[in-house]
Amino acid sequence: MPGEDWPRRWRMEGVRLLCAPGEPLLEGAIEVADGCITALGPNLPPDAQITSLDRTGMLVIPGFVQGHIHLCQSLFQGLAEGRRLDRWLRERIWPLEAALDEESLRAAARWGIAQTLLHGGTTILDMGTVHDTDVIAETAREMGVRIILGKALMDAGDGVPPALTQPPETAFREALALHDRWHGSADGRLQVSFAPRFTLSVSGALWRQLAAEARRRGMLVHTHASETPWENERCREMHGLTPVRALAEWGVFDAPSVLVHTVCIDEEEIDLLAGHGVGVIHCPGSNAKLGSGTAPAWRLHAAGVAVGLGADGVACNDQLSVPAEMRLAAQLQSLREGPGVLSAREVFAWATDRGAAAVNLGDRIGRLAVGRRADLLLFREAELPWPPDLPREQGFVYASAGLRPAEVIVDGRQLVAGGELLTGDLSTIRREAAQQRQRLLARLERKEAQWEFPAN
Numbered sequence: 001m002p003g004e005d006w007p008r009r010w011r012m013e014g015v016r017l018l019c020a021p022g023e024p025l026l027e028g029a030i031e032v033a034d035g036c037i038t039a040l041g042p043n044l045p046p047d048a049q050i051t052s053l054d055r056t057g058m059l060v061i062p063g064f065v066q067g068h069i070h071l072c073q074s075l076f077q078g079l080a081e082g083r084r085l086d087r088w089l090r091e092r093i094w095p096l097e098a099a100l101d102e103e104s105l106r107a108a109a110r111w112g113i114a115q116t117l118l119h120g121g122t123t124i125l126d127m128g129t130v131h132d133t134d135v136i137a138e139t140a141r142e143m144g145v146r147i148i149l150g151k152a153l154m155d156a157g158d159g160v161p162p163a164l165t166q167p168p169e170t171a172f173r174e175a176l177a178l179h180d181r182w183h184g185s186a187d188g189r190l191q192v193s194f195a196p197r198f199t200l201s202v203s204g205a206l207w208r209q210l211a212a213e214a215r216r217r218g219m220l221v222h223t224h225a226s227e228t229p230w231e232n233e234r235c236r237e238m239h240g241l242t243p244v245r246a247l248a249e250w251g252v253f254d255a256p257s258v259l260v261h262t263v264c265i266d267e268e269e270i271d272l273l274a275g276h277g278v279g280v281i282h283c284p285g286s287n288a289k290l291g292s293g294t295a296p297a298w299r300l301h302a303a304g305v306a307v308g309l310g311a312d313g314v315a316c317n318d319q320l321s322v323p324a325e326m327r328l329a330a331q332l333q334s335l336r337e338g339p340g341v342l343s344a345r346e347v348f349a350w351a352t353d354r355g356a357a358a359v360n361l362g363d364r365i366g367r368l369a370v371g372r373r374a375d376l377l378l379f380r381e382a383e384l385p386w387p388p389d390l391p392r393e394q395g396f397v398y399a400s401a402g403l404r405p406a407e408v409i410v411d412g413r414q415l416v417a418g419g420e421l422l423t424g425d426l427s428t429i430r431r432e433a434a435q436q437r438q439r440l441l442a443r444l445e446r447k448e449a450q451w452e453f454p455a456n
Contacts (some may be wrong), residue, residue: 006413007051009033011044013124014056016381018392020367021349025392030060035187037411055361057382062147062367063122063410064322064418065355067281068222068260068310070138070343072097072105072129074112075437076315085228085290090159092313098163098358099443102132104436109139111433112313112320114421118144119321120405122375125222125258125281125310125359128152128195130164130171133271137182137190144415144424145373148359149182150222151175153210157201168206175210181220187365188373189411193220196229199235199243206251214255220360221252225344226269227261228292237443244269253278256360260310262300265292270296274303279358282350284328285319298342301350306362308355322351323400330397348393378407 011033017026017040028042031050033130073093080092100108116124123146128136140147151172153175154160155168166174179192194210195204214221225243233243239246244265247253253276260281262273273280282297301307309325311317330347334340349355365375379415383389386395386402408416415422421429 001417006159009049010051010412011047011060012053012055012378015058015060015378016058017041017060017368019369020062020353021186021345021393030368030374030376032412035374037368037370037372037374038372040387046159055182057380058378058406059381059384060368061377061379061392061396062352063365063377063408064351065125065164065361065366066116066121066310066320066322067258067307067308067355068127068283068312069112069116069124069320070127070129070313070315071109071112071124072100073313073315074108074115075104076313076432076441077318077388077427083115084230085292086230088290088316088326092220094159094161094164095444096315096440097129098127099440100132102135102345104133105129105132105441107429107436109136109430110424111384113140113143113145114423114426114429117143117408117415117423118404118419118421119319119323120322120377120408121322121358122146122377122408122410123359123361123365124148125193126150127197127222130154130166134181135180137178137185137192141186141190144410144413146189146365146373146410148191148222148361149420150177150193150194151337153194153196153206154201155206156203160201168203168209172206172209172213176213179217187193187411193222196221196223198224198231199239199246200231204239204246205251207247207252211251213257215251218256220256220258222258222260223252225259226264227287228290229264232264242269244272247413248272248276250428254425258342258358258360260306260312261292261295263287263295265296267299270300270303270305273300274305275335277306279306279308279360281308281310281358283310283312283317283325284332285325286310289316289318290292290330294332294336296336296348297329301342301346301354305423306354306357307350308358309350318354320367321401323403324395326351326397326403344391344394344397347397367383374409374412376407376409377404377405378409380406
């Protein structure tokens with residue numbers, strides 16, 4: 001575990017703190033004990049029991065919430081190009097996921113978590129995969145990131161490989177076993193959700209069963225919904241309703257819930273989500289690359305829905321960067337709704353405190369405040385690529401896509417220092433990912449005579 005020699009109680013002096021979107025910068029220090037923020041501001045009283053760390057010239061902000069990701073797909077970059085969602089899944093993603101084994105899944109998870117941390121993502125909501133999800137949990141625990149993970153549930157669907165489908169009772173039992181093993185572990189950094197893939201790959205009976213259990217346990221339900229017109233049409237054929245209305249009918253929204261994408265929803269469905277307190281994760285980069293459209297994220301926000309941001313996976317985005325999603329989200333909402341409808345402060349909130357609320361962690365992370373967990377990003381103010389008088393939220397939303405934090409701290413422990421990953425050797429992680437990618441492709445080539453890959 002990185003940061004084992006990091007002090008239990010520490011104070012960073014000489015910093016400026018952007019505690020939450022729209023709040024003025026706070027000068028002074030931030031103090032942490034056992035992973036929790038205990039004090040912040042100027043003139044904190046001396047305490048010989050606290051390790052003092054000089055961070056003069058540093059700006060501290062809350063860690064970014066990576067609200068939707070597929071860590072298992074981190075080896076798939078460039079292998080599913082030029083396809084709309086239905087063909088992308090059937091022809092590439094599902095066969096690739098079905099070919100994963102424990103070794104390749106571990107390499108994918110390490111590579112995806114490393115990229116996320118280096119871009120400032122301190123919390124991940126991961127969709128998991130059907131088999132071996134414990135590997136993702138083990139990797140996240142070792143690398144120190146905060147994560148909500150789930151076992152992808154799939155008991156139905158056209159074109160799904162047999163290796164990715166399970167009888168509903170098996171899928172449900174394994175999802176609960178994962179929750180029992182991992183939920184609340186690593187001092188609470190690891191949580192487990194239900195992760196039914198979407199309405200086209202999960203039967204109505206299984207939806208009702210998991211919704212009832214999620215209500216009983218207070219367990220988050222994380223799923224894709226209404227990403228494309230094709231998905232909506234197919235859901236109507238299968239269940240007689242659009243995905244959002246079907247999920248409401250099955251009682252899913254009576255449990256803590258977060259939907260991903262919601263590109264193709266109407267005003268009535270927006271009101272339905274707002275009325276049930278459902279979070280939504282906006283994935284503008286993924287939606288753009290797959291040609292799915294632009295979600296009505298501002299309209300959801302205006303209705304009171306907690307909106308967060310997600311990169312999705314590298315197979316449909318190529319970069320696991322919340323800042324990249326902030327910029328694109330702001331620009332696309334301006335195109336959709338008109339310039340000025342959405343402020344940089346509001347988009348910054350989607351990456352921090354509203355994003356935390358969307359994934360049901362709004363009382364633990366997302367802002368710098370006494371009692372919150374110490375998930376922090378540190379930037380050298382002299383190196384920020386915008387004028388000093390520009391509001392920091394404006395800079396982070398529109399001018400930080402290539403900017404990486406100098407330090408990343410999760411639950412009070414330093415995971416990135418000097419822009420370098422402390423989890424392990426990045427070159428080794430990269431090499432192992434490349435090796436497992438080639439082994440994965442070799443397995444597929446043996447199994448699928450018609451499989452084609454891009455030329456180098």
